[in-house]
Amino acid sequence: MNFFSLAAKNLQRRKGRTMLTVLGVAIAISVLFSLLALNSGYEKELNKEVNSLGVHILAVPKGCPYEAASLIIHGGVIPKYLSDSDYRNVSTIADVELATPMLMHQFMKKDEKTGVSTPHIIYGINMEETRKLKPWWAVEGRFFSDNETGVMLVGRGLADKENLSVGQVLPVGPKKENFTIVGILDRTGDQDDQFHFFPLKEAQRVFNKQGLITTIAVRVRDVSRIAAVSQEMELIPDIQVVTMTQIMGTIMNLAGSARSLLLTVIAIALIISAFGIINTLLMSVNERTREFGMMKAIGASGLDIARTVLAETVFITLLGGILGTVAAVVGSSIIESFVKGMLPYSPGGSLIFYSPELVGFSLGFSILLGLLCGIYPAFKSSRLTPMEAIRGGVE
């Protein structure tokens, strides 16, 4: 027998009360754990998403740059355009390693079976340059070359969703021109999985946007030159410059405020559950005044009794912590969809990222919670004077 097994047996006496307290802790810990998992997952995914652009600077038409940038990352259409001449100006700036124009277009495609229309996004790209920006691109079938007509690539996610295969022909644009799928991109785990890719000239022709582009993606020779290059780009009248660090920062800020709201809620939940634990313990300490008196009489020191009470608390919170962590892992998809709805910008991949450190942290935290909550009841129980307790008052 040790203090922990004694505590476990003591807790069995009031199973209902113990379980309710454990449940309270479990809920608080599971929310805490999910939020932390979400936090690390969110940053990870966002980084991955921004890096997968392979781009340091985006040139977008003047307007709200962040909205534009976020649309570009996530796929979307801005009703404003840059011109081919802007592109030529950008590519001549010193220190620009690579600049490539892109045209984005969105069209609605009606599903023949369900009759539901969903937006599809077409990227008109310069394949040779894009492949330099995204060297990890691999394809089933083949890439197209920039002068080809009537060809397209599709992302793997889109292909799976729509049952597309290499060689299939799709009607595109106002005139329903036939485009052949020459390749399907291997899964990249980011937004590229969901797009159609056309040769830039074809995209401009089909959608009547000759000479127009939505954005210019720029890679700089040396990361330390990003600021200098973007300053020079700002001099071109039509262009607004957005660097990836700015985008990251803005998104993280937006997400940060949503997160601090969540954190507040969790802090309140934890405080409530802490008071619940303290209350439960004080109740059980008061109920057992006589028993503690007996324990002292048979040789327990005040410290021994405090230790028993602390062991009980830690038992409750650790059990709650384990339960909460398991529940958070099991229910992560529910939590994720809830949180995705709350955040202003969500990366496409899985947001919740569990690490062993995180599991360790939440279990460690639940032990700490138990120790903190147990201090007062333990102190109180250790100060009892035994015989008064046992015989019920001074004779």
Add this chain to the structure above:
Amino acid sequence: MSCIIEARKLCKVYLRGREEIHALKNVDFSIEAGEFVSIIGPSGSGKTALLNLLGCLDTPSSGSLRLNGTEIAGQKERDLVRLRRENIGFVFQQFYLMPTLTARENIELPLLFSKKNRSAKRIDEVLQMVGLADRGDHLPGQLSGGEMQRVAIGRALINDPKIVLADEPTGNLDSATSEMIFGLFSELKKRGLTLVVVTHNLDLARRAEKMYTLRDGRIVGCVERASLDGA
């Protein structure tokens, strides 16, 4: 025989609010090693205070109390705990067994606090001694009152105390069972333990070797068994 408990001008004063309560007033007595002593007295006579002091759960306000040669007055809490563990076994009226521990585990409980290692064999011996060899795995709820008190006595014995203090040990038991418990005490006396029993039950108190009467914080009577037998 040497005195195992020796009280000289023993006083205990409690504060209840502003009121001073003189629970014990200049009490003198001594108990020899191996003696079986009973203490009787009405409520409020100071029995609890005396038990507190004898059990090293409290220190005297003034006067002297020597336990097995050690002065209790002025001891620190730490030393009191040690003295208690080494010398005293406690038995209560309400038994105070842990309801979720088996008889065997209840008897084992003081070992958790004294950090002593006792073999399972020693626990078996104690179970045997209190006549519960076959009931070790029962929970207190499955035992009769007499059996529960025997578990409590076993618990008092596990640390090999020199003195067993019993506070109304038969207060919750019928007379036949009380008889058995006193029989057990006589057994323990034969093994050389000192027994101090506080009780209301005059019949049982009279079976001790010496019977002290406590009233209003003073010892007002001491009757020896020899004279009781003669009566």
